[in-house]
Amino acid sequence: MTDTAFTYAQLVAIATRAERKLGLQQARQQDIPASQALEGLLLLAATKAGVGYIVQLAELRLQQQANQQTLQVARRMAKAIDRKNGRIKTGTGVSEQVWQAWFDGSAVPNPGKCRFACVLQAPDGQVFEYVGHLEYGDSCDAEFSGLILTLKQAHKHGLSQLLVHGDSQVVIDEINQRTKSSLPRMIEYRRQLEALCQLFEIIQIKWIPRHKNSRADALAQHTTN
Structure with a gap:
């Protein structure tokens, strides 16, 4: 030829x-x-x-x-x-329908006793709620603990793809690396979260206004009991 x-x-x-x-x-x-x-x-x-x-x-x-x-x-x-x-896409095509999650945390007084919570929702609408506590910390500790609880519980469910919502701009910016605090405790939180994120095939963590995070917020609020 x-x-x-x-x-x-x-x-x-x-x-x-x-x-x-x-x-x-x-x-x-x-x-x-x-x-x-x-x-x-x-x-x-x-x-x-x-x-x-x-x-x-x-x-x-x-x-x-x-x-x-x-x-x-x-x-x-x-x-x-x-x-x-309402699916999260991969780089090569359509992913499976994902679970969604919401987290929140509070400290009363601030600093003081912390309560944090998360809500997981399956694609079929089934909902799971989880609550955790810290004896002492501030609102930042509570919020970070809420996200850590979310990722740990999601991993226990065997999820590979997760869309997470939270109303803490500090936490969202840290995990998405828009800001990087040099405080030792923030570095440790970031290290824990980065390790947990590696457990998922796809994960997105997004900020939402507080009024759209009402269920997790209610769970994270302290009661008189």
């Missing part, structure tokens, strides 16, 4: 942007036609691709473009399905 004669326009259509740019540079440096320089680069690319001829390289690249377009269409469809079904 031999290459057919290509026009410069055809060579340009087959070449990548980098190849076109390099071809023009070589043409100027070597004082040769741009078509000759670009043809040499494409022959080299064909050899590296294991096909040997420019016509085969063109066919290979057309196939790769078609595959990429198919993948892009699939991803757009996946995003549309995600939005419709």
